[in-house]
Amino acid sequence: MTEPKPKSVKLAGLQPASKPRMSKATAKPRKPKSAYSTEEVEEIFRRFSVQRPEPKGELNYVNPFTLVVAVALSAQATDVGVNKATKALFAVADTPEKMLALGEDAVREHIRTIGLYRNKAKNVIALSRMLVEDFGGEVPRDRDELVKLPGVGRKTANVVLSMAFGQATIAVDTHIFRIANRIGLAPGKTPDQVEDHLVRVIPNHYLYHAHHWLILHGRYTCKARRPECEHCIIADLCKAAEKTNTIPAPLVALPPQVF
């Protein structure tokens, strides 16, 4: 006797449930992806590391405190302009205590060639006071503490953590924000999104210098109005819609003064 073939039985309510679909209103926005593979990102940063083995920021400072002040002053101003103004300022006030003693009027006079100088002078005095009263005159090494200082946002805090204390952070400025989105390395709608994305895609061993490499690449090659793709060392790898060249420029180490 042949066994009867089992009939498929459909039981109401026991069918495999299809995944509930989220409505558009409740669906979480997908995180934007990098346009590059891990190997491509590694190669991009390897080339940056050969081109600029020891990148340095352009702002002049003599200690963590003067760095905080210089970075806070650099918002909507050029580093060259800030350096001109801070040369005389830091000669007389390179600690929070000396800055307080100098007073807001004198600080304002020193920095009057810099945009938004009135407000910035107020902040320099206020942050100096907070450093003296709440932090024993020392610049804190912690981002949450740094952003409590008047005039210090996340970007300034990241620059200070990186340059003064050697922590691997990415302070997303206008150049980094543009490059990350333009070439699809770490797309994001806000600087914080780009920062989170960059920290995830950049290999750890390049993270410390990545901030300067990207700024310098943006300032001198991948410029805002017209990227100079003909001088670009990653032209063959780049996936920007604006790219005008596919042959990479020769990979040579630039002398520090070119920065």
Ligand code: SF4
């Ligand atoms: S190829 Fe052009 S668009 Fe791409 S990174 Fe280089 S300069 Fe920027």
